[in-house]
Structures are given as C-alpha cells and as structure tokens.
Amino acid sequence: PNDQAGVPTCRWCGRPDTRFRCSSCGSPKLRAVVLGTERTAEELGRAFPSTRIITSGGNKVVDHIDHGPAIVVSTPGAEPDVQAGVDRYSGETTAGAYGACLLLDTWALMGRQDLRATEDTLQKWAAASTLVRSHLHGGHVIVVADPSFPVVQALIRWDMVGAAATELAARREVSFPPAVHMAAIDGATTALDTFIESANLPANAEILGPVDLPPGVTLPGEYDEQRFGPAQRMLIRTPLGPRSELGQALRAAQVARAARKNDLPLRVQMDPIHIG
Numbered sequence: 001p002n003d004q005a006g007v008p009t010c011r012w013c014g015r016p017d018t019r020f021r022c023s024s025c026g027s028p029k030l031r032a033v034v035l036g037t038e039r040t041a042e043e044l045g046r047a048f049p050s051t052r053i054i055t056s057g058g059n060k061v062v063d064h065i066d067h068g069p070a071i072v073v074s075t076p077g078a079e080p081d082v083q084a085g086v087d088r089y090s091g092e093t094t095a096g097a098y099g100a101c102l103l104l105d106t107w108a109l110m111g112r113q114d115l116r117a118t119e120d121t122l123q124k125w126a127a128a129s130t131l132v133r134s135h136l137h138g139g140h141v142i143v144v145a146d147p148s149f150p151v152v153q154a155l156i157r158w159d160m161v162g163a164a165a166t167e168l169a170a171r172r173e174v175s176f177p178p179a180v181h182m183a184a185i186d187g188a189t190t191a192l193d194t195f196i197e198s199a200n201l202p203a204n205a206e207i208l209g210p211v212d213l214p215p216g217v218t219l220p221g222e223y224d225e226q227r228f229g230p231a232q233r234m235l236i237r238t239p240l241g242p243r244s245e246l247g248q249a250l251r252a253a254q255v256a257r258a259a260r261k262n263d264l265p266l267r268v269q270m271d272p273i274h275i276g
C-alpha cells in the first residue's frame with residue numbers, strides 16, 4: 001500500500017483502505033521496518049569488537065573481500081564475492097565462500113510495494129545462499145522469517161519451480177501479469193486523461209488508476225512537477241492473447257497526440273517488468 005495522509009492506498013487501483021488493521025496485532029499504525037546496514041554494522045561491531053566488519057550497499061558496494069574471518073553486512077544484491085584462500089583449520093586452499101549467511105529484515109523485502117516483491121525476495125535470498133559453502137563443508141544459511149510464508153518454505157526446500165507456480169496462480173487469481181497483458185502509462189494527470197479519452201481501446205480493456213508512480217520511478221528528463229503537477233500512473237490490462245490490439249490502440253493514440261503537438265510529458269510501456 002501507499003500511505004497517503006495516514007490511509008493505506010492500493011498502488012494499482014488507487015482505492016484507499018480506511019479500515020486498515022494489522023492482521024497480527026490489530027494496530028492501524030504504519031511505521032518503517034528497515035534498520036539499515038550502517039546501524040546493524042555498528043551493533044555487530046560492539047558485539048564482536050575483535051572481528052573485521054565490512055559493509056556493502058548503497059553508494060558503497062564492495063565487489064570482493066579477502067579470505068579470512070569477517071562479518072559482512074550487506075544490502076540484498078550487494079554481497080561481495082569471497083576470494084579463494086587457505087582454510088585456517090585444514091590448511092588447504094579453498095574456493096571463496098562464506099561460512100554462514102544470516103538473512104535479516106526479511107519482512108522489508110517481502111513487504112515491498114511491488115507486485116514482484118515475492119519473486120524478487122526469493123531470487124535475492126537464493127543468490128546470497130549460493131555464496132555460502134555447502135552444508136557438507138560446514139556451511140549454514142539462516143533465514144529470520146515466519147516459516148509459514150510460502151516464499152520462506154520455497155527457500156528452505158530450494159523449490160524454485162514450485163514457488164514460480166504458486167506465484168503464477170496468485171497472479172491469475174487477481175488478473176495481474178503475466179496472467180494478463182498490461183500497459184503502464186505515466187505522465188501528468190491532464191496528459192493521462194486526454195490520452196485515455198483519445199485511445200480506441202479494445203472492448204475487453206480494463207483501466208486501473210490513476211495512482212502515484214512506484215517508489216524510485218520517475219519520468220525521463222527533467223519533469224517539472226510545479227508546472228505539470230505530480231506524475232501519475234494509469235494501468236490498462238487485457239486478457240492474454242495477441243497483444244497487438246492493445247499495442248496498436250496505444251500506438252495510434254501516441255501518433256494522434258504527436259499530431260496535436262501535445263508537449264505534456266507522457267510515457268507508455270507495454271508489459272513492463274515492474275508495474276508497481
């Protein structure tokens with residue numbers, strides 16, 4: 001959800017949930033759940049004063065680290081590779097790998113405001129897990145999360161195919177990609193309204209929104225929000241099948257818009273990877 005004036009609002013259809021309550025504690029309050037790598041590293045440094053602490057993430061991504069005792073605090077996807085080195089116990093040269101991986105703040109990944117949050121979460125967990133030595137050689141992966149969540153079970157069982165099938169079934173139930181074709185149209189509110197009115201959309205097309213742009217998404221170029229107002233997103237979905245009908249309708253509307261020399265910023269994406 002998107003918190004607008006304290007009211008969670010769906011980022012895909014724009015409907016507010018005025019009766020929102022936490023399913024666990026019943027509280028209507030919203031709060032940030034991410035602690036941050038720097039703070040975590042500081043706490044670990046105090047707990048393990050004689051151990052090397054390495055942070056990786058944000059504007060400071062570490063590509064690789066030397067073999068040896070260390071604690072690495074990393075944001076998802078920024079985990080450094082471990083260079084090969086001599087094992088201090090066996091004295092043998094070993095391939096670079098972590099001895100253990102602890103997946104923290106798991107709710108922050110799973111609860112992201114993105115339709116692909118679950119699959120992205122599993123992908124990042126799996127990628128981090130592959131950096132750890134095998135269990136036969138003493139490696140451990142620990143995920144701090146509710147084991148009842150399907151994505152957690154998929155990681156524990158290493159069932160990527162089953163996870164994909166479960167996610168696809170959930171998408172089909174609510175008619176979201178890849179179970180349907182979907183176009184995302186971003187721009188000023190006036191530009192969106194004019195574009196939709198001029199587009200000869202297929203009879204089975206369904207319009208969702210407008211809603212705010214997803215976090216981190218901006219219009220290309222220097223969008224002047226003071227001049228055009230906050231950028232919005234409109235979603236149009238149609239059943240699976242030849243997507244040329246929807247694509248042709250949007251393309252024709254773009255051509256007509258160009259002929260009118262409408263200078264309001266607008267972006268049209270067909271089946272984008274991320275819709276919000």
